[in-house]
Amino acid sequence: MQLIMEGTARLLEGIFRVAVHVGRILRLGFVRRLVRNAWWKARLQAMGDESTIYPFVMIHEPEHVRIGARCAIAEFVHIWGSGGITIGNDVLIASHAAITSVTHDPKARCFRETTVRKAVEIGDNVWIGAGAIILPGISIGMGSIIGAGAVVTKSVPPGTLIVGVPGKANTEHLPVGKDLHKGIWVRRSTQH
Ligand SMILES: CC(C)(COP(=O)(O)OP(=O)(O)OC[C@H]1O[C@@H](n2cnc3c(N)ncnc32)[C@H](O)[C@@H]1OP(=O)(O)O)[C@@H](O)C(=O)NCCC(=O)NCCS
Numbered sequence: 001m002q003l004i005m006e007g008t009a010r011l012l013e014g015i016f017r018v019a020v021h022v023g024r025i026l027r028l029g030f031v032r033r034l035v036r037n038a039w040w041k042a043r044l045q046a047m048g049d050e051s052t053i054y055p056f057v058m059i060h061e062p063e064h065v066r067i068g069a070r071c072a073i074a075e076f077v078h079i080w081g082s083g084g085i086t087i088g089n090d091v092l093i094a095s096h097a098a099i100t101s102v103t104h105d106p107k108a109r110c111f112r113e114t115t116v117r118k119a120v121e122i123g124d125n126v127w128i129g130a131g132a133i134i135l136p137g138i139s140i141g142m143g144s145i146i147g148a149g150a151v152v153t154k155s156v157p158p159g160t161l162i163v164g165v166p167g168k169a170n171t172e173h174l175p176v177g178k179d180l181h182k183g184i185w186v187r188r189s190t191q192h
Pocket of ligand 1: 092094095128129130131145146147148149150163164
């Protein structure tokens with residue numbers, strides 16, 4: 001009996017290996033990506049050329065979400081779009097980031113009965129780190145970085161690096177500005 005089980009497991013493993021090779025030869029990953037992007041393009045308010053939305057991304061009410069060109073939205077990003085979300089060009093959003101344009105009235109007797117919508121705007125060339133949270137009504141200026149795990153509770157001027165909870169601008173150790181036209185980072189000198 002054990003011999004049969006082991007044989008079956010080996011056979012299945014072999015079949016999977018062959019399937020993976022065939023998939024690679026036929027470039028099925030590329031096709032899957034094309035289909036996934038076409039699916040989102042049809043549902044979003046707008047999605048620019050060369051943008052990629054990776055698997056397992058969740059976007060509620062995508063008809064209120066605009067995504068620019070050359071953006072990458074990684075696995076498990078969660079977006080609540082009903083208040084309106086605009087994402088610029090060349091934006092990177094890492095895994096498990098959450099962006100919400102909708103909340104509830106914290107003063108209400110029953111939160112469930114209230115829905116508060118506030119638009120979110122993310123400028124060009126913004127990088128949002130893994131697990132960051134962007135709250136309703138926030139604007140993030142172009143060229144900014146939101147560090148992994150930061151919770152952004154206030155709007156962010158262009159070229160700012162935000163870290164922590166609640167998110168604060170880090171102006172001591174980290175890159176604080178760059179020439180956006182040349183794409184060159186300007187690092188502030190550190191004292192250690
Ligand atoms: C914010 C970030 C870009 C800074 O990178 P960096 O300039 O190389 O920063 P360093 O590692 O030199 O750290 C500098 C300081 O900032 C702190 N820091 C760095 N990232 C931080 C973060 N996300 N939250 C809080 N503090 C952070 C470090 O502890 C260090 O503080 P110290 O000097 O007091 O010890 C980076 O840490 C980050 O969060 N990247 C996101 C990575 C990610 O999400 N990847 C997924 C795929 S894109």
